[in-house]
Amino acid sequence: MIYLDNAATTKVFDSAVRAAETAMLTDYFNPNATYKSAVAVNNSIENSRSIIANAVGADKEELVFTSGATESNNWVFYCGIKNHKGNIVISAGEHSSVYEVAMQLKNRGKDVRIAPLLPCGTVNEDALMSLVDENTALVSVIHVSNETGVINPIKNIATAVRQKAPKALIHSDGVQSIIKLGMPISGLGVDYYSASAHKVGAPKGIGFLYIRRGLNVSPFIVGGGQERGLRSGTQNTPYIGAFAEAVSRCEKYDRSRIIALRKELCDYFTCNGFKVIGENNNSGFILCLCVPNIKAEILQNIVHDKGVIIGKGAACSGSKRGNRVLSAMGLKPEEIERCIRLSFFVDTSRDDAFAAAKIITDACQKR
Ligand code: PMP
Numbered sequence: 560m561i562y563l564d565n566a567a568t569t570k571v572f573d574s575a576v577r578a579a580e581t582a583m584l585t586d587y588f589n590p591n592a593t594y595k596s597a598v599a600v601n602n603s604i605e606n607s608r609s610i611i612a613n614a615v616g617a618d619k620e621e622l623v624f625t626s627g628a629t630e631s632n633n634w635v636f637y638c639g640i641k642n643h644k645g646n647i648v649i650s651a652g653e654h655s656s657v658y659e660v661a662m663q664l665k666n667r668g669k670d671v672r673i674a675p676l677l678p679c680g681t682v683n684e685d686a687l688m689s690l691v692d693e694n695t696a697l698v699s700v701i702h703v704s705n706e707t708g709v710i711n712p713i714k715n716i717a718t719a720v721r722q723k724a725p726k727a728l729i730h731s732d733g734v735q736s737i738i739k740l741g742m743p744i745s746g747l748g749v750d751y752y753s754a755s756a757h758k759v760g761a762p763k764g765i766g767f768l769y770i771r772r773g774l775n776v777s778p779f780i781v782g783g784g785q786e787r788g789l790r791s792g793t794q795n796t797p798y799i800g801a802f803a804e805a806v807s808r809c810e811k812y813d814r815s816r817i818i819a820l821r822k823e824l825c826d827y828f829t830c831n832g833f834k835v836i837g838e839n840n841n842s843g844f845i846l847c848l849c850v851p852n853i854k855a856e857i858l859q860n861i862v863h864d865k866g867v868i869i870g871k872g873a874a875c876s877g878s879k880r881g882n883r884v885l886s887a888m889g890l891k892p893e894e895i896e897r898c899i900r901l902s903f904f905v906d907t908s909r910d911d912a913f914a915a916a917k918i919i920t921d922a923c924q925k926r
Contacts, residue, residue: 561915564870565758566705566735566845566902571801572760578804579762579797590794591785604794607803611767614806615733615754616743622767623789624799628734629656631753631768634779635699635730636660639751641775642726645696646670650682650711651887652704657732658883661699674700676887680709680837688719695724702752703735706884706900707837708821708845710740717748733769734758738809738905739817739844744769756798760904761805765798812905818843820909824901824916831920836885836898846901849890850923855899861922867915870900 562570582603588594590601605619612619625631633656640647649661651673665671674687682700691698698720700711717729730751736742737754744752752769756762770776770789782791821843825835828848836847850858855871862869885895899919903912 561867561911563901563903563907563912563915564868565904565907566708566900567870568757568763569760569904571757571762572805572808574808575761575801575804579801582797582800586796590796591783600796604796604799607799610803611806614810615737615769616745617752617769618745618772621744621769621772623770623786624794625766625768625790626764626795627757627766628654628732628753628755630779631751631766632656632699632730632732633660634768635697635728635751635753636664638777638779639730639770640696640728642694642696645694645727646672646690646692648672648674648687648690648695648698650674650687650700651676652680652682652706652709652711652884653699653701654705654732654734657699657701676884678889679839680704680707680888681711681840682716684712684716684719687716688723691720691724691727693724693726695720695727697728697730698724699730699732701732701735702747703733703740703842703845704837704884705735705845706882707847707888708735708841708843708902709837710736710840710842713747713749721748728774734766735845736842738806739814739842741814750774756802756805759802759805759809761802762798765795765802809905814843814905817903817905817907820903820907820912821846823909824912827913827916828920831923833920833923834894836888836890844903846903847885848899848901849894850897850899850919853923854896858899858919858922862915862918865918865922867918869915869919870902871898 588597588600608619661671672690675683677683713731728750731749733752734755738759750771755766778789832851834849859871882895
């Protein structure tokens with residue numbers, strides 16, 4: 560089987576499974592208990608936090624473990640905004656775990672403004688800045704699009720927002736960028752940054768919210784006061800250990816190889832009549848293609864029967880029809896129906912990628 564839907568989720572590294580297994584079968588003590596074995600588990604959480612913080616370019620005190628980016632994003636919107644009367648500005652390219660929360664706040668009367676995308680897939684920065692004003696409480700722009708892999712210039716956006724709206728908080732959804740872009744969070748100038756571990760070879764159900772040092776944020780989930788009172792609930796020690804192990808494994812791979820592989824695939828598919836969506840300024844880990852002659856869902860099933868797994872838009876958009884993000888880039892519904900998403904991980908081989916590409920192009924040509 561050739562798996563090219565890594566933007567939806569990745570296979571867990573064997574060593575990350577083993578780390579989780581040890582935490583479940585041997586080091587299973589509650590990290591908040593006071594006896595020595597439990598303290599050791601607590602120390603191992605802190606060790607994992609340091610490893611992850613190092614890998615993503617943050618201080619360990621700035622990372623709070625959550626159940627994943629959906630929780631982290633909800634936290635920012637529901638409890639992370641200080642100026643409750645201010646407006647919120649998001650981009651039209653947000654994942655549903657940001658977009659739907661913003662829509663819920665809008666339905667409750669909040670002034671939510673949506674900045675359009677450019678046809679290349681990045682947010683229209685001029686339009687975004689025209690929506691930001693001195694009453695803006697929060698600006699949230701996804702770092703790497705989960706649909707196209709296109710990178711938004713978060714650092715520039717953060718600088719411009721801070722000049723125009725010094726009180727605004729800045730959030731970015733970093734799910735598709737951590738580890739893959741190799742950009743330290745601390746250099747982006749954001750206040751909040753969300754991540755999920757299952758996109759980098761760790762299990763589903765663990766992630767973090769980066770909270771810039773010095774920011775006074777209210778907890779979203781309250782209870783036993785774990786995670787320095789910021790996120791209650793007994794920590795998911797097996798998955799935290801697996802997350803740390805996975806990021807360490809990723810460090811051993813050469814990410815530039817994937818960027819070069821995507822470039823080669825872009826040329827191959829273009830020559831075969833496919834249109835690349837979001838070709839430039841891309842993380843390299845996602846290749847969105849508008850295919851000739853055939854609907855994405857049909858193609859997905861044909862190649863699945865030949866052992867190739869590809870995506871068709873974000874899995875999280877579930878059964879919802881259409882694609883909000885691709886349509887914000889100006890694609891017509893009949894093009895969106897023909898869009899597939901190939902997504903790679905650090906260990907995707909060139910042979911597999913090209914074998915899959917051949918199966919995909921053959922399936923389209925036979926129509
Ligand atoms: N943001 C982005 C960009 C994503 O790709 C995803 C996962 N598809 C999420 C947020 C939500 O992550 P999770 O489902 O792990 O909470």
